[in-house]
Amino acid sequence: MIELKSPTEIDRMHTTGRFVADVLTELGDLADVGVNLLDLEHHARDKISQRGAKSCYWDYAPSFGEGPFRNVICLSVNDAVLHGLPHDYALRDGDVLSMDFAVDIDGWVADSARSVIVGTPATEDLRLVRATETALESAIAAAQPGNRLGDISATIATVAAENGYPVNTEFGGHGLGRTMHEAPNVANDGRAGRGLVLRPGLTIALEPWFARTTDRIITDPDGWTLRAADGSRTAHSEHTVSITEDGPRVLTRRPERPNSL
Structure with missing residues (x-):
């Protein structure tokens, strides 16, 4: 069942969203050569504790993971793209780091992800990250009242095709609000003009992610981390978006x- 939120409830989600955005900004600033993934995990834990928020990931045990997840952020490096389990790894020059972060504040959830390049960026990695950001902005622009869910999915797939990236449809965006994962699912490929009509009050997480040369993923022995099956580099961008009478x-x-990732 899809729950439409009131303007007041969306404002509360926005409060959570600002916190999520601030933490991801700080983590992007901290991510540097030699920084350990566990340091980033502990920074996120400290921020959650200071704010009195609640991690949406801690103790999460969905069917697609080997739960429970005992971290507060997903950190995925290079060919890893989703659900990366923070572990003892020092970032290296040129690494692509994807960070996915979701919390609950006073009963309302927000979810966001970003990819950053540590140190000196390779041209192809920069292009890949930018493509996910472009796809995300295109998806947001398509999130207009009266449009359909397929319009969002189709625009993500179009950006991927324009950049020569294949699209995986096993994992994509989703509804959220009182919990991290609610209906509807938002695939990263689809047909324009099809699917659910977007109505004011709908809140969804849009999250295009691409691997450079494959649409297949494999799961690490840790039971969580998803990687490009051919070892190619990956990137991931995500925002929580509400549909309003005035647009997304x-x-x-x-x-x-300026010029930041």
Whole structure:
């Protein structure tokens, strides 16, 4: 069942979204050569504790993971793209780091992800990250009242095709609000003009992610981390968005910085 949120409830989700955005901004600033993934995990834990928030990941045990997940953020490096289990790894020059973060504040959830390049970026990695960001912005632009869910999915797939990236449809966006995963599912490929009509009050997480040369994924022995099956580099971008009478409202928007990732 899809639960439409009131303007007041969306404002509360926006409060959570601002916190999520601020933490992801801080983590992006901290991610540098030699920094351990566990340091980033502990920074996120500290911020959650200070805010009195609740991690949506801690003790999460869905069918697609070997639960329970005992971390507060997903950190995925290079060919890893989703559900990365933080572990003892020092970031290296040129690594692509994807960070996915979701919390609950006063009963309302927000979810966002970003990919950053540590140190010196390779041109192809920069292009890959930018493609997910472009796809996300295109998806947001398509999230207009009266449009359909397929319009969002189709625009993500179009950006992928324009950049020569295949699209995996096993994992994509989703509804959220009182919990992290609610109906509907939002695939990263689909047909325009098809699917659910977008109505004001709908809140969804849009999350295009691409691997450079494959649409297949494999799961690490840790039971969580998903990697490109051919070992190619990956990237992931995500925002929580509400549909309003006036168009899409991004609830996890980070402050813009010139030439930043």
